[in-house]
Amino acid sequence: MSTPSPKLLFATTNKGKLRELRQLVGDSVEVVSLADLPPVPEPEEDGDTFEANAVKKAVEYARATGLPALADDSGLCVDALDGQPGVLSARYAPGDDKARYEKLLSELSGVPDEKRTASFRCALALAWPDGRTHVEEGRCEGRIGYAPKGEHGFGYDPVFILLDSGRSLAELTAEEKSAISHRGAAFRKMKPKLLSLAARP
Numbered sequence: 001m002s003t004p005s006p007k008l009l010f011a012t013t014n015k016g017k018l019r020e021l022r023q024l025v026g027d028s029v030e031v032v033s034l035a036d037l038p039p040v041p042e043p044e045e046d047g048d049t050f051e052a053n054a055v056k057k058a059v060e061y062a063r064a065t066g067l068p069a070l071a072d073d074s075g076l077c078v079d080a081l082d083g084q085p086g087v088l089s090a091r092y093a094p095g096d097d098k099a100r101y102e103k104l105l106s107e108l109s110g111v112p113d114e115k116r117t118a119s120f121r122c123a124l125a126l127a128w129p130d131g132r133t134h135v136e137e138g139r140c141e142g143r144i145g146y147a148p149k150g151e152h153g154f155g156y157d158p159v160f161i162l163l164d165s166g167r168s169l170a171e172l173t174a175e176e177k178s179a180i181s182h183r184g185a186a187f188r189k190m191k192p193k194l195l196s197l198a199a200r201p
């Protein structure tokens with residue numbers, strides 16, 4: 001028997017997203033990541049919306065690889081900063097995730113609790129190699145804390161505080177995070193499309 005061919009590409013360079021998407025998909029669809037394939041140039045994320053960037057990434061990766069591709073464009077919209085860093089979250093400060101959330105904390109220094117509200121947004125786009133696309137979005141409400149806490153997750157998770165429990169997203173297990181996260185919400189809407197992919201001959 002020959003090995004079955006891969007059915008879906010997780011089209012992201014972000015290891016944190018990849019880990020969460022793998023767990024969300026489970027074994028319902030056979031997946032590969034970019035690391036399993038010959039190098040593909042990274043699409044330029046020049047859209048004004050999460051949706052536009054997610055579609056662009058999914059379409060370019062699907063065309064380049066010939067595989068159906070699932071791309072994620074996401075970020076943090078902070079009300080006191082008029083929605084910034086938004087689609088520019090990954091480029092908010094040079095360096096690593098810590099440098100970016102520390103910049104955010106310093107931008108918000110002196111801003112009181114009730115004005116520290118924020119939301120994580122995620123657009124997931126599925127693109128077929130022929131150019132067809134399907135998009136779903138999700139969001140997660142919270143507020144920005146005063147200092148990082150928690151060891152799980154990635155990105156801005158240590159400074160994103162949930163409204164009900166007061167815990168940061170980085171204090172949740174992967175399962176707990178996906179149950180309430182922007183990515184989990186978008187994924188659950190996308191899931192029927194992904195399952196239909198698996199069923200294809």
Ligand SMILES: O=c1nc[nH]c2c1ncn2[C@H]1C[C@H](O)[C@@H](COP(=O)(O)OP(=O)(O)OP(=O)(O)O)O1
Nearest residue numbers: 012013014072073074075076089090154155156157
């Ligand atoms: O659940 C999350 N928990 C914490 N932070 C998060 C989350 N979701 C997105 N984020 C942050 C990380 C990055 O600063 C930006 C995404 O930027 P974004 O361009 O979509 O991803 P990326 O460049 O890291 O990888 P790629 O474009 O290859 O998928 O928002």
Ligand SMILES: [Mg+2]
Nearest residue numbers: 013045073090
């Ligand atoms: Mg990116």
